[in-house]
Amino acid sequence: MELGKQIRRYRNERSFSQETLAEKVYVSRQTISNWENGKSYPDVNSLVLLSEAFEVSLDKLIKGDVENMKEQINREDQQIFNCLSVIYTVLLLAVAVTPLPLVEFLSYAGLGIWLALLGVALYVARRVEKKMKERDVQTYKEIVAFMEGKSLNDIEKAREEGKRPYQKALWALAVGAFTLAASLLFMKLLGM
Numbered sequence: 001m002e003l004g005k006q007i008r009r010y011r012n013e014r015s016f017s018q019e020t021l022a023e024k025v026y027v028s029r030q031t032i033s034n035w036e037n038g039k040s041y042p043d044v045n046s047l048v049l050l051s052e053a054f055e056v057s058l059d060k061l062i063k064g065d066v067e068n069m070k071e072q073i074n075r076e077d078q079q080i081f082n083c084l085s086v087i088y089t090v091l092l093l094a095v096a097v098t099p100l101p102l103v104e105f106l107s108y109a110g111l112g113i114w115l116a117l118l119g120v121a122l123y124v125a126r127r128v129e130k131k132m133k134e135r136d137v138q139t140y141k142e143i144v145a146f147m148e149g150k151s152l153n154d155i156e157k158a159r160e161e162g163k164r165p166y167q168k169a170l171w172a173l174a175v176g177a178f179t180l181a182a183s184l185l186f187m188k189l190l191g192m
Contacts, residue, residue, distance in 0.1 A: 004038040006061055010054040011036075025049040077131070084128045091121035099182065103189050111186075 011021050011032075018032040025032075025046050034040040042050060051058040095118050102110030 002038060003041060003062065004036045007032070007042075007050065008036040010050075010056065010061070014054065016053070021050075021053060024053040077134075081128070081131050084124060084131065088121065088124045088128050091117065091124055095121050099185065100189070103186070 011018070016024075018029045018036075022029045022032045025042075026049065027046060031040070035042055047058060047061065051061045054061065095114070098117065099111075099114045102114045104110070106113065
């Protein structure tokens with residue numbers, strides 16, 4: 001948030017006119033107007049007087065609502081993650097359920113459609129994985145905490161990190177089993 005907008009916001013919150021604020025910080029009303037419109041910026045002494053007049057820390061006045069901005073970014077990340085998760089779940093179910101009907105009714109065209117669906121599912125899975133790495137969430141518990149806007153404490157985090165090697169090995173085995181099953185199914189459908 002720009003400093004001028006911060007000054008205007010705090011002035012309006014306290015129901016100060018530009019003239020009243022100008023008197024409190026020992027400048028003209030036109031100077032306040034110039035600050036609020038971004039035409040000029042207050043000097044250090046004026047910043048200190050502004051923070052006293054608004055009864056906020058100098059840091060908060062200059063930086064704006066950093067915490068609110070962080071929360072907004074975090075909420076947007078959560079919404080994107082939730083949306084990607086739903087899309088991935090739907091695509092995964094479609095990839096699991098549709099190969100047989102597609103190949104049965106559409107032959108090679110059905111196989112092409114299924115492969116395209118699989119490609120999209122893999123792309124979305126990659127995006128989900130990227131979001132998980134950005135937020136350092138790997139385990140189910142960490143993902144749930146992130147989706148609820150919470151974070152795990154250090155002890156819980158250490159416990160979850162200890163589970164990761166086993167989870168990756170199990171995930172690799174599950175993907176291998178799924179790939180083998182899908183290959184056998186396609187070989188049977190194609191008459192090999």
